[in-house]
Amino acid sequence: MNGFVLGGVSSGVGKTVATLAITAALEDTGHDVQPAKAGPDFIDPSHHEAVAGRPSRTLDLWLCGEDGLRRNYHRGEGDVCVVEGVMGLYDGDGSSTAMVAEALDLPVVLVVDASAGMESVAATARGFQTYADDIGREIEVAGIVAQRAHGGRHETGIREALPDSLTYFGRIPPNSALEIPDRHLGLEMADEAPIPEDALAEAAETIDVEQLVHVARDPAPPSTACETGSSPGDPIVAVADDAAFCFRYPATIERVRERANLVTFSPIAGDPVPECDGVYLPGGYPELHAEALESAGTLSELGRLASDGLPILGECGGLMALSQTLTTTEGDTHEMAGVLPADVTMRERYQALDHVELVAIDETLTAGNGERLRGHEFHYSEATVDGDARFAFETVRGTGIDGTHDGLTEYRALGTYAHVHPESGAFDAFLDRL
The missing domain is CATH 3.40.50.300 (P-loop containing nucleotide triphosphate hydrolases)
Structure with a gap:
């Protein structure tokens, strides 16, 4: 092409x-x-x-x-x-x-x-x-x-x-x-x-x-191709898909479909969480739909499922939704899923914008101990974490959650400010742990 x-x-x-x-x-x-x-x-x-x-x-x-x-x-x-x-x-x-x-x-x-x-x-x-x-x-x-x-x-x-x-x-x-x-x-x-x-x-x-x-001209082909095709025995991954969770790379969805069976649901609409082996909450605009997310009930259900051990991966907006509360720029505070020990507040200016590099402190949903992930962060929100919060990553490059760490983790849930691409290996690691 x-x-x-x-x-x-x-x-x-x-x-x-x-x-x-x-x-x-x-x-x-x-x-x-x-x-x-x-x-x-x-x-x-x-x-x-x-x-x-x-x-x-x-x-x-x-x-x-x-x-x-x-x-x-x-x-x-x-x-x-x-x-x-x-x-x-x-x-x-x-x-x-x-x-x-x-x-x-x-x-x-x-x-x-x-x-x-x-x-x-x-x-x-x-x-x-x-x-x-x-x-x-x-x-x-x-x-x-x-x-x-x-x-x-x-x-x-x-x-x-x-x-x-x-x-x-x-x-x-x-x-x-x-x-x-x-x-x-x-x-x-x-x-x-x-x-x-x-x-x-x-x-x-x-x-x-x-x-x-x-x-126009045609670039050289890659040296290796991706796997294709899922099988009936593969895990089921539920992906949030609506106006609050709309930031996802096509290649991510392709990768999940190559290795798992993908189903979607809308937290804004109050959809029940589908029966699944893991949940992916992409980034997006939860701050624009905070009232609907609070009243819909899906996030509360995610909180219960997380406490029962369901693996949940949240990126940026997904991190915000997994937190305890979300406060908008107008000063309105809304209850979120309550999985991660953090309260998120929207700010008038962006809090981070850069390519990021993370090193896993211990094994987590998207990386093994000591492994590195590259991603990207761009957000206007700020997360205030509880004193007993556990982080999954140190930030080698980027801001993360507190300037030196990213990836809040609780139960088998992980929320990061970093958006990662499937070429980073993060989604393969996530699927391997389901």
């Missing part, structure tokens, strides 16, 4: 809108698009899936490693992969967009804000092109998409200013309907703030699909 990477000159330049417009343009011309996201984000991929009709692949070197990166890429479907970058092209020491493009040997199409420039757009793009050589990155900046660019003289000025080494792949016209609202964790999810189809169709008309398809 041929592909290319959409790298931005900075955060906020409009990479997501450009990705969606290009995906729509490719689909409109008969191509079958596989969307992907460089970096650990969950929100942008929800917009990708809404337009492309299939889950977006997670491509992050820190989370997956180079071979895992290729595995995730090649498990995609379609004939063209459109990879949205993270932050600016070269930003990030754990897994920048440039690092992902280099590891996969994919060309970079640079998204440049052209709202107030013409020749300067070309100068900016040329600088990003030559900087790769300056820092020894073997990537090809093939050309640009001009974000927020008008037609006529504005577009002509940009095209004529570009050197021969940079291709003009089209523009995204300025249109307020293309702006996606945001909140504390980034953009709103696609089901909350979909882009109007007519606005996206208009933006797609100004994209040079033929040039994009021509520049």
Whole structure:
């Protein structure tokens, strides 16, 4: 599957809108698009899936490693992969967009804000092109998409200013309907703030699909493939799936289905916990649904099941739901599952944002004693833990729960602020312990 990477000159330049417009343009011309996201984000991929009709692949070197990166890429479907970058092209020491493009040997199409420039757009793009050589990155900046660019003289000025080494792949016209609202964790999810189809169709008309398809290429395959297929004797894993628990990587669900039988339930709706051998509570927005979670009864049931020894893994929002209480930014406190000895409070500013590395203090649900896990943390909540709280991990990199530890554990339940990818081995370890 041929592909290319959409790298931005900075955060906020409009990479997501450009990705969606290009995906729509490719689909409109008969191509079958596989969307992907460089970096650990969950929100942008929800917009990708809404337009492309299939889950977006997670491509992050820190989370997956180079071979895992290729595995995730090649498990995609379609004939063209459109990879949205993270932050600016070269930003990030754990897994920048440039690092992902280099590891996969994919060309970079640079998204440049052209709202107030013409020749300067070309100068900016040329600088990003030559900087790769300056820092020894073997990537090809093939050309640009001009974000927020008008037609006529504005577009002509940009095209004529570009050197021969940079291709003009089209523009995204300025249109307020293309702006996606945001909140504390980034953009709103696609089901909350979909882009109007007519606005996206208009933006797609100004994209040079033929040039994009021509520049795309196919990365080398991974050295090893993943297992596939579950059997009747495999464990049953119940996965929370609703607006409060919506941050999960497609590869995680795939991995669980490869080794177990997966069932879903909605804590917001008050679904009873399915009969199962283990529960996975992904991250999401429990703070936006705290009242419903408190009154629904599912979390109380999880508390009882945890005390009976049911293995439960909670990531970020899952950690919050497993805690004793959750206090919103408005100051309202709600009872949660009461499994983990912590009280969680939402803050106005983010408390952690980074790639993380954890070392297991002892054997736990997702790692053996001394094993290391790599993941990602991004949260606005703060957990105050009881004095007798037990931690599963020391933090080698990242903030964790108290600055030096992550992973609260009680009974056979584990809650962490770290989101991990199945390539870390964490979910294999979890399934092995069921």
